[in-house]
Amino acid sequence: MGSKSEALAAQFEEAVAALVRTVESCADAHWQATCGDEQWTVAATAHHVGAQWPLELEYITAAAEGRTSPTYTWDDINAKNAKHAAEFAACTRAEVAKLLRDESPSIAAYLRKLSDEQLARTMSLPLANGASVSTEQLILGGVLIEHATAHLKSIVAAG
Secondary structure, eight states, X not given: OOHHHHHHHHHHHHHHHHHHHHHHHOOHHHHTSBOTTTOSBHHHHHHHHHHTHHHHHHHHXXXXXXXXXXXXXXXXXXXXXXXXXXXXXXXXXXXXXXXXXXXXXXXXXHHHHOOHHHHHOEEEEGGGTTEEEEHHHHHHTTTTHHHHHHHHHHHHHTO
16 A cells, blocks of 8 residues: 555565575475474474464454454463474475465565554554554564574574
8 A cells, every 4th residue: 555564565475475485495304303492393493483363464454453462371372382382393395485484475465555654553562561553563573574583583593
């Protein structure tokens, strides 16, 4: 819709492309290495990025649409992440690349449709002690783009 939303979508696509390139180039030993920050395998960490997008979109769409934040607690999210890490500890590079490639276009398309007004809307975020955050901050920060890039750094460092 606007140049800001286009730029955010492009940043998201770049982060996903970098992650896909890294996933596809991982050697077998690196793929099963443990990421230091997460304490999950590289496989589980990479899969986690794409698997979290539905949850991340709950927060982003709530902010963009002027609704209240989802009410998950850190305990809820940490339990979900631990279960996911165990379940996908040995997933394949092909599975992860497919997940990232298949799911990211719809997210980028959604981002492109956001108006400047929607990007500027704020909501109180319980996971940040009630801090007021904008849709744009959620997209850039730990919820979407930074979430992907931070896990990518951890994946690279595990090798």
